[in-house]
Amino acid sequence: MKQEPAVGFSDFTFKYFAQSKPTLKNINLTINKGEKILIIGPSGSGKSTLGNCINGLIPHSYKGKIEGSLLVAGKNPSALKISDLSKSIGTVLQDTDGQFVGLSVVEDIVFALENDLVPTPELKRRAAEVAELVGLGSVLKNSPQEVSGGQKQRTSLGGVLVDDVDILLFDEPLANLDPATGKKAMELIDDIHRKSGKTVIIIEHRIEDVLHRDVDRIVLMHEGEIVADMAPHDMIASDLFFRFGIREPLYVTLLKYAGINITPEMNPAYMSSIDIDSHKEEILRWYRAEEIDLPEAKGDETLGVKNLTFAYTSRKILKDINFSIKKGEMLAIVGRNGAGKSTLSKLICGFEKGHSGEILFNGENAGSRSIAERATVVGYVMQNPNHMITEHRIFDEIALGLRLRGIGDEEIAERVEKTMRICGLERFMKWPISALSYGQKKRVTIASILVLEPEILILDEPTAGQDYRHYTEIMEFLKELNRELGITIILITHDMHLMMEYTKRSIVLSEGELIADTDSSDVLTNVDIVEKGSLKETSIYHIARHIGIENPKSLVDRFISHEASLRRDK
Amino acid sequence: MKKLFNYNEADSFVHNLCGVSKLIGFLAMTFTVMLTFDVRVIGVVMVLAVLTFRVSGIKLRDLKVVLYYISFFVTLNFIMTFIFDPGYGVRLYGTEHVLFAITERYTMTEEQLFYQLTKISKYAATIPFGLLFFLTTHPSEFAASMNRIGLHYKVAYTVSLTLRYLPDIYSEYQIISKAQQARGLEMSKKQKLGKRIKEYFKMIFPLIMSSLDRINNISDAMDLRGFAKHNKRTWYHTRKLSRDDIMVIIFTVTIFAGSVAVTIFINHGRFWNPFI
Incomplete structure (x- = not known):
């Protein structure tokens, strides 16, 4: 028997009542159970609206006209109450502050359970379990003013995991985090995905940071339409990022500067998988080709x-x-x-x-x-x-x-x-x-x-x-x-x-x-x-280390100097 | 202003009580004192207030600022009462024992002094219970307690949300105000009051806009996690009533009942008249 998909859009179009043109146009997208999907696109491409259709904020909180069909966990979100939908899909919003509604970490984690009339002793047990899972055990009693941005996000993640949802939706999870915390967040999401087999949907535009860990597919949106839905290696090797104004990973840019043609066979989607060894010579040749020319600041x-x-x-x-x-x-x-x-x-x-x-x-x-x-x-x-x-x-x-x-x-x-x-x-x-x-x-x-x-x-x-x-x-x-x-x-x-x-x-x-x-x-x-x-x-540092450049800084300097010269020529 | 109330975590009889029994106790004491002008009853509540403060282990010097404010307003109230109606005590108690006269209108009588001291004692008896409630109850317990004495949880939760977001909005206001001052907005006392008020309104505009955004986000987050799904909800920060809690509730309600009885059967009214 064919398994039912976690999310299925077919010929789906959505227009906000307040707007004259549809925000989503003719969307066809199937996300299978247990998949990990990355949805990318520039601002205004409709990626957040797509997320809101999946979690039910559309049409329950934001009204508009829907054509075509959408099934989430086999059901039509329009026909369900948003609170029922929240049993199968959990959303972690971008604004780490706004979504923290509890007076302390633990209260925020159990918020959904309180609304579901779970008795207090059971709340305490489940809170302790989830806190362990997302690594918040030591700050349970802290107020939102006393925890870091990363901890707030973990709290929100805990807040949807208490409900044992099947689908996890992350709307720009990296937006408010520093680089190291963002990296840890991607690792945590990945661990939960591996251990639980839940379906994970990540909406982001910082591709390189998301691709710190594996994803199954990347969906590219542009002006309300899905323009590509591909395996990560194919997507990175294509010219789509350039065409639609999305930033590619830096190490990919570096390889291109060195005159290397990126192909899917190089496994270019992740820093950990890309084949650098067979292109070592080309990179080194490029590295040595020009003097590094970076002006010094002078003045009082x-x-x-x-x-x-x-x-x-x-x-x-x-x-x-x-x-x-x-x-x-x-x-x-x-x-x-x-x-x-x-x-x-x-x-x-x-x-x-x-x-x-x-x-x-x-x-x-x-x-x-x-x-x-x-x-x-x-x-x-x-x-x-x-x-x-x-x-x-x-x-x-x-x-x-x-x-x-x-x-x-x-x-x-x-x-x-x-x-x-x-x-x-x-x-x-x-x-x-x-x-x-x-x-x-x-x-x-x-x-x-x-x-x-x-x-x-x-x-x-x-x-x-x-x-x-x-x-x-x-x-x-x-x-x-x-x-x-x-x-x-x-x-x-x-x-x-x-x-x-x-x-x-x-x-x-x-x-x-x-x-x-x-x-x-x-x-x-x-x-x-x-x-x-x-x-x-x-990531350029890793390349430098990999191909044996003694001082990785010099490769980065070479990269910056090259970019500066490109801009000067423009 | 990191937190609105400086809840101080400690281990005392008062701290360990449930929020709900403290709320009932506080309300019972307040109603008792509101009801009566009998200093004997108020005196009993005052003694209880002092004892409860002792038991809670809260130091008066930690409350220095609050106490200054309160004594300032109580003193002001005392003076104003005399200025507006110096003859009220005489009319109330029906006798006149002159103490001293400033002018013909402003004559201090024993009756007036007694009335005003009674009024002060009312403040002195209730304020400590109010302070104690806020200082010894974890903010998280407020909402649960209010819900438990019959307020709808949606209303109770608004209180909780206010406590949650007020510090954020306050610090946002600070930074908005500073950024405007950097552009040359004069907010200090050098500026005329009328102009200053106008400038304040200007700064409130961006604050309102960002607060609307925030409210949007909060309500999305709450919707997504099933708020208002049922007619009831449970609370993480709620406790079973202990023996102590039940005793406190019975005790404070009894005192309130006693004050009602004194009012009806002994004083035949809200006032106790020692002058006849």
Whole structure:
């Protein structure tokens, strides 16, 4: 007898009532029981909507028009209550904070069981079992404010595993995690898949990180349609990623630079499986072919931090931090959540007070300056643009800071228009902000800071949650600001691609201490720093090791230098 | 402001009681004191409050700030009562024993002083029980306790969600406000009050937008895990009533009943009049 699939879409089309065009078009997809599937696609491709159809949020919470059929665990989600559906499918959402509804880890884990009238003693038993499975035994009583992002995600995973569901759906599980935690999350999901035989569906756009462990198939979505549904090796060897604006794994890019033709026979989907040995010579030849050409930062110090120590009550958040940043540098501050990155930037901007040690702007102690005074030297751009925007029109939003400073209307108009030109926003002059995309809003917030003419920009996770196209757009824009206007740019980030591609230098924090201040390529190839900073070695490092390059950093440098020359030629 | 209430975990008779018996006890004591103006009854509750505080092992110096606030407002209340109606005591008790006169209207009588001291003693008797409830009950038990005394679990759970997300929203507000100040928004006392209030509203806009997003996420997460599936739900943080709990409930309800009896049979009203 043919086994019933876990999920089966046939000629499925979905249109939100609020929209004029369908978000999902003519979907045909079968996911078999026990399979592990990766669904990828750029923002707006419909991959999250597809997930919401599977878990029943569509049509139960988000209304729209459905054509064609969908069966989940043999049943039609539209005909069931969402609570009944939750017995067979468990969803771990992207927002690790929002979905944590309990006052403590253990309460969140048993939330579904409480709703199902499971008696209290049984709750305690099941909670202990699941906590063991997802590795949360020691933090059961902790409040959501007391656990890390990774632990929150484990809590959510525990919260669906208590119900013994057959299908696990992960919506962008890597979005809020640092690289090391993301790696562990993929390992945990894989272990659970292997041990339990549950069906696992992962929606992500960070392919290389998901492919840290095996998947059975990759489904590629674009503009509401499934454009490919293939085995991982075939997908990586194809040109689909390039065509649809998805980032391929870095080691694949490296092999392509070295002139190697990627074929499915090389097993290219995983770093652990790809055949490098037979292409060793080609890589080495490419490696030796050109001089590494990476410009050094020159100039005077613009921001200095000396013996900086800061504590909340008795807990030290930052311990004796020292570094110096030169005019025109573009660098990254990295480290896990809670390592002190955001406290450091808050201290620099004056949002937090009461530190010991010195913060120097162009050699002058900034200690006594107010927030607004510091803002003329250092501008801070928050991660979420919606947190910064208070006006309805773009012009007013950008002009806000100037108006508050009492500058005349004429000068304001001139400066705002100039800034809009720099930021490529001039054609949106009269638009309301609500009509802009997320990436465009980000530009508006950057413009609203830039108009104050700061010397330094600090950006908190500028590319978080962005797909490859938006990521490139934002980063190229920042790079331009850095190069053309000479603005010093400090990026607070988890993203190792970003570190490698756009910053020459990285400062690594771990538990309030500065553990490295060196070349980004150094950071990503130094096992010790990688571990302490909760990072992950770049896959290029593994290739270097594999083909016997003594100093893996030099291969990474060669890669960066090659990319830089490609961009220059463009 | 990491946590809203500084619940302090400790091992005492009061801490070990169930949330629900503490809630009943707190309500019973509050109603007792609300009902009566008889200082003898209030005195009994006050003695109980002091004893319970002793047993709980909570140090008064940990509550310094709260106590300052409370004494400030109680003092203010005392003065205002006198300013607005200095003759209330006389009308209430029907006699007049003048203590001293400031002006003709503002004459302090024994009756007025007695009335106002009674009022203060009412605060002094109930506030400690309120503090004790919040300080010795695990926040997780609030919702379960409220549900148990008859409130619908959906309402009770809203309380729990508020406790859960308030610290997050507060820290979000902090960062939004700081980022606006960096753009030149003056929020300190240097700014005129009217303008300041307008600026506050401006900052609330992004906060509301992000809170709406958050609510969306929370309700999705709750839907996906079967919230509101049945008319009831169970609670992880709930305990079987122990012998101590039952004793506390019986004891506090008896005191309340006693206060009702005193009101009806002895005082024939809410006031006890020592002047006749």
